Amino acid sequence: MRSAAVCAEQLALGYGARSALTASSFEIPRGGITVLIGPNGSGKSTLLGAIAGLIEPISGSISVQADNGEGRSRISYVLQSTKVNDTLPVTVREVVAMGRYAGSGKVRHRLGPDDQAAVDDAMARMGITHLAGLHLRELSGGQRQRALVAQGLAQDHDILLLDEPLTGLDLPSAQAIDQVIHDETSTGCTIVMTTHDLAEAQVADHVILLSGRVVASGPAESVLTVENLTSAYGPNLLHVEGERLFIDDPAHRPVPGRHVHRDRSG
Numbered sequence: 001m002r003s004a005a006v007c008a009e010q011l012a013l014g015y016g017a018r019s020a021l022t023a024s025s026f027e028i029p030r031g032g033i034t035v036l037i038g039p040n041g042s043g044k045s046t047l048l049g050a051i052a053g054l055i056e057p058i059s060g061s062i063s064v065q066a067d068n069g070e071g072r073s074r075i076s077y078v079l080q081s082t083k084v085n086d087t088l089p090v091t092v093r094e095v096v097a098m099g100r101y102a103g104s105g106k107v108r109h110r111l112g113p114d115d116q117a118a119v120d121d122a123m124a125r126m127g128i129t130h131l132a133g134l135h136l137r138e139l140s141g142g143q144r145q146r147a148l149v150a151q152g153l154a155q156d157h158d159i160l161l162l163d164e165p166l167t168g169l170d171l172p173s174a175q176a177i178d179q180v181i182h183d184e185t186s187t188g189c190t191i192v193m194t195t196h197d198l199a200e201a202q203v204a205d206h207v208i209l210l211s212g213r214v215v216a217s218g219p220a221e222s223v224l225t226v227e228n229l230t231s232a233y234g235p236n237l238l239h240v241e242g243e244r245l246f247i248d249d250p251a252h253r254p255v256p257g258r259h260v261h262r263d264r265s266g
Helices: 044-051 092-102 113-125 141-154 171-186 198-202 226-233
Strands: 004-015 018-029 032-037 059-064 075-078 159-163 190-195 206-210 214-218 238-241 244-247
Touching: 004 044, 004 190, 018 032, 018 044, 018 059, 018 190, 018 206, 018 214, 032 044, 032 171, 032 198, 044 059, 044 159, 044 190, 044 206, 075 141, 092 113, 092 141, 113 141, 141 159, 141 171, 171 190, 190 198, 206 226, 214 226, 226 238, 226 244
Parallel strands: 032 190, 032 206, 075 159, 159 190
Antiparallel strands: 004 018, 004 059, 206 214, 238 244
8 A cells, every 4th residue: 555645643734923824634546637626715725835834833743755665755836827927028838847956856057958858848748938038027817827837747746736737727728738637647746635515625635624624635526525615615605406515705716717527537
């Protein structure tokens, strides 16, 4: 039986006196897609930062171990495009190449042939090779997100962390990123992504439902129940229509023309 990719014991997270996650214990299985879902301010992005090693626990512990149980897994962390200053004077290729510096584990003054090949491959996978010489400010929101995902792909990684990678994207960009997520899991990579979208969570391999604490963790069908969702969102936001659940929150409403979520269970 393979070990968990991430293990948390009574983990508490916060910023100064403000609590983001009260003491919670959970595991994230190795391989496949784990989705972190919950209302705004529920601790999703904070937990992602803790997994990345960017946020220290207030109490408790969180460990991220390599597949062989020795050392720490290589982690690549992709931010939302809205959290990145798109006026930075860097080209798309330079943005993607930053992934090689981040994943090198040592100071590099220039990238070698293997690094350049990794950048080329990441850009090709995201369909942005033709955008290489453009600056971030010249890109659409979907193109910027693809560039950031390409940066994450270029970095050597066993775990890929994605902060709401599909939120509000145009259909081609969302499909390109969704395809990459599918491809990464087929090679054994562990995907951990935050989302506001119940449909994304329903097709994930593992779900952690948050509301300032871990409300539930496990397979989607056992986590995304009416009882658990009501506990996380409150009865005023959760609605049931026959066998269909939906969250009456602007951040969760589907947008016409946006992507359709792939059922990855097959």
